[in-house]
Amino acid sequence: xxxxxxxxxxxxxxxxxxxxxxxxxxxxxxxxxxxxxxxxxxxxxxxxxxxxxxxxxxxxxxxxxxxxxxxxxxxxxxxxxxxxxxxxxxxxxxxxxxxxxxxxxxxxxxxxxxxxxxxxxxxxxxxxxxxxxxxxxxxxxxxxxxxxxxxxxxx
Amino acid sequence: xxxxxxxxxxxxxxxxxxxxxxxxxxxxxxxxxxxxxxxxxxxxxxxxxxxxxxxxxxxxxxxxxxxxxxxxxxxxxxxxxxxxxxxxxxxxxxxxxxxxxxxxxxxxxxxxxxxxxxxxxxxxxxxxxxxxxxxxxxxxxxxxxxxxxxxxxxx
DNA sequence: CTATACTTGACTAAATTAGTTGGTTATTAC
DNA sequence: GTAATAACCAACTAATTTAGTCAAGTATAG
Numbered sequence: 001x002x003x004x005x006x007x008x009x010x011x012x013x014x015x016x017x018x019x020x021x022x023x024x025x026x027x028x029x030x031x032x033x034x035x036x037x038x039x040x041x042x043x044x045x046x047x048x049x050x051x052x053x054x055x056x057x058x059x060x061x062x063x064x065x066x067x068x069x070x071x072x073x074x075x076x077x078x079x080x081x082x083x084x085x086x087x088x089x090x091x092x093x094x095x096x097x098x099x100x101x102x103x104x105x106x107x108x109x110x111x112x113x114x115x116x117x118x119x120x121x122x123x124x125x126x127x128x129x130x131x132x133x134x135x136x137x138x139x140x141x142x143x144x145x146x147x148x149x150x151x152x153x154x155x
Numbered sequence: 156x157x158x159x160x161x162x163x164x165x166x167x168x169x170x171x172x173x174x175x176x177x178x179x180x181x182x183x184x185x186x187x188x189x190x191x192x193x194x195x196x197x198x199x200x201x202x203x204x205x206x207x208x209x210x211x212x213x214x215x216x217x218x219x220x221x222x223x224x225x226x227x228x229x230x231x232x233x234x235x236x237x238x239x240x241x242x243x244x245x246x247x248x249x250x251x252x253x254x255x256x257x258x259x260x261x262x263x264x265x266x267x268x269x270x271x272x273x274x275x276x277x278x279x280x281x282x283x284x285x286x287x288x289x290x291x292x293x294x295x296x297x298x299x300x301x302x303x304x305x306x307x308x309x310x
Numbered sequence: 311c312t313a314t315a316c317t318t319g320a321c322t323a324a325a326t327t328a329g330t331t332g333g334t335t336a337t338t339a340c
Numbered sequence: 341g342t343a344a345t346a347a348c349c350a351a352c353t354a355a356t357t358t359a360g361t362c363a364a365g366t367a368t369a370g
Contacts, residue, residue: 161327
């Protein structure tokens, strides 16, 4: 489990997709301008998201991407792992090439932790994230911290 | 909240420290050779850990580092945040410099998620990690997956 | 047929991570 | 008091990853 800007971009882009696709496919140019992520970088990310069956694509004019499953069935962990694919976490994960016992022990401890984080993020779906945020905004229906009205979001 | 190899190194090093210091300070050279992390990189990490009061140092011969609190009071989140200091997560976190409402919305969603991950990791202490792993090893006292005996760990 | 938009791959720039070097300072032991 | 140890510190470099650019394609709607 890794949590970098790359994963953040991917989750953000999928959230944008979920929020803006009303059964209609959303094209990457739109996500690019809304989220200020370069088109080509989005292409790289969506290529991996598509290969992992998180989104599906429709080519040609009016095409774009759609979620490949209901919002509540797409977990944050799935998205992050999709774009971080093929990055090995620990140099010795079970294999015996770990000279010193001490090193292997701490590696195991890290792998345990990593698994727990993964389980945690696997239980958070993008649907849940969106709902939770909506609830927050309706509960605290006044300005928080600064003076940016909540109502300016959907503009 | 970010989760990179840097944080992994830091957590691993603190775990090594916790496991090897019996009231005696542990010097970085030992951690370096046990964990195969370069000495100078450890110095950089421990400089931050010390400034964040996670460890304390003793200079001179026989010196080294000690945990600055009981194992159970040092959370994984604290360690990771200490070494990742001064890395801003999201370009608009509450400030009004976020042109488009859509961008700000997804940013908020990410900040919410990040907070949840942080809370989660703040509830996991290195003491707990070590205990949990000890339990696992005593419960499953036979080979798992491959054929590397558990008993070879502590050698 | 033409414009749109996905798809792919190679390449480049920027940022972060990791390691190197070469010191200084505090402390212990001799 | 001087030699050895180990923290402390800063500047520099190498390696890796992230992000973006460029230049092709292919499928499809109209």
